Amino acid sequence: MGAVPGPFSVNDRCIDCGTCWQFDPLHFAPTGSSSQVIRQPEGEAETRQALLALQACPVAAIGTTPELRRLTPSDGFPALVTRHAAGDVYYCGWASRRSFGASSWLVVRPEGNVLIDSPRWSAPLARRIAAFGRLQALVLTHRDDVADHQRWAKALGCSRWIHQADADAAPDAEHQVQGSAVVALDGALQLIPCPGHTAGSMAVLLGERRSVLFSGDHLWWRPEQAVLVASERYCWWDFQEQLRSVERLKELDVAWLLPGHGHAHAFAPGEWRAALEQTLAFN
Numbered sequence: 226m227g228a229v230p231g232p233f234s235v236n237d238r239c240i241d242c243g244t245c246w247q248f249d250p251l252h253f254a255p256t257g258s259s260s261q262v263i264r265q266p267e268g269e270a271e272t273r274q275a276l277l278a279l280q281a282c283p284v285a286a287i288g289t290t291p292e293l294r295r296l297t298p299s300d301g302f303p304a305l306v307t308r309h310a311a312g313d314v315y316y317c318g319w320a321s322r323r324s325f326g327a328s329s330w331l332v333v334r335p336e337g338n339v340l341i342d343s344p345r346w347s348a349p350l351a352r353r354i355a356a357f358g359r360l361q362a363l364v365l366t367h368r369d370d371v372a373d374h375q376r377w378a379k380a381l382g383c384s385r386w387i388h389q390a391d392a393d394a395a396p397d398a399e400h401q402v403q404g405s406a407v408v409a410l411d412g413a414l415q416l417i418p419c420p421g422h423t424a425g426s427m428a429v430l431l432g433e434r435r436s437v438l439f440s441g442d443h444l445w446w447r448p449e450q451a452v453l454v455a456s457e458r459y460c461w462w463d464f465q466e467q468l469r470s471v472e473r474l475k476e477l478d479v480a481w482l483l484p485g486h487g488h489a490h491a492f493a494p495g496e497w498r499a500a501l502e503q504t505l506a507f508n
C-alpha cells in the first residue's frame with residue numbers, strides 16, 4: 226500500500242521509530258524503512274489522533290497544514306491506557322530522538338506517581354504530569370531510554386532509579402539497583418533486573434495480580450504474528466542472558482505489556498505464560 230496523499234504526510238526525516246503507527250495505526254503504517262500515511266483522518270476524533278501522533282514524533286517528520294496544526298490538542302498527553310487497582314497508567318507521547326522514540330509511561334497512584342523512562346522534555350507535558358500530583362520517581366529501564374532525565378528530575382523534583390550496570394548513562398541518578406535481586410519501590414511497584422538487551426536492563430511490575438509490566442526493550446509484542454519478541458537483532462549485550470531473564474518472568478500474571486519500543490499488548494488470563502513459552506521455544 227502506498228502513501229495516501231492529503232493534508233498529513235511523512236517526510237524523509239523519519240527515523241522509523243514506530244511511535245506514530247503504534248499510537249495511531251489507523252492513519253500511519255511502517256514501510257519497512259520509514260513510515261507513511263495510509264489513510265487521511267476524517268472528522269474531529271481522527272484528526273485529533275493524527276495530530277497527537279504528529280506531536281509524539283521525536284523528529285518532526287510528520288507534516289500537516291498550518292490550519293490543522295493549530296488544532297493540536299494541549300491535553301492529549303498523558304493519554305490513559307488502562308486503569309489498574311494499583312494505579313492508572315498513561316502513555317506520555319512526546320518521544321525523544323535521544324531514546325530513538327521510545328515510549329514512556331506515567332503511573333498515577335496514591336503512594337506517589339512514577340514516570341517510567343524519559344519523554345522528550347516538554348514544558349506543557351511537565352505541567353500536565355504535575356497536575357496529576359506529586360511525581361515520586363523516574364525509573365529508567367535501561368541506558369538507551371534516559372533521554373532528558375535530568376531536566377525531568379529537576380523540574381518535577383523526583384528521584385531517579387537506574388540499574389548499576391547501566392548507571393553511566395545517568396551517573397547522577399539518586400538510586401542504583403544492584404545485582405539481580407528484585408527491588409520493591411513499595412508494595413505495589415517492583416523493579417526486576419532483566420539483564421540481556423543491556424547489562425542493566427530492568428522491567429517494572431505494577432500490581433501482583435493481572436499486573437502491568439513495563440519491559441523497556443527487553444520484550445515487546447509483534448501483532449502481525451501475535452508473538453512476544455525478545456530480539457537478538459536488537460540485543461546490545463548478551464542474548465543468552467536475555468533469554469534467561471525472559472524465563473524468570475514466566476511466573477508473573479501479566480495483563481498488560483507496555484514496552485519502550487514495539488507494540489503494547491493486553492493478555493487474557495493464562496496467555497502470558499503461554500506466550501513466553503512460545504518465545505523461549507522459538508529461540
Ligand code: SF4
Pocket residue numbers: 235238239240241242243244245246259260281282283284285286287326
Ligand atoms: S513517529 Fe516520526 S520518526 Fe517515528 S516512525 Fe513516525 S514519522 Fe517516523
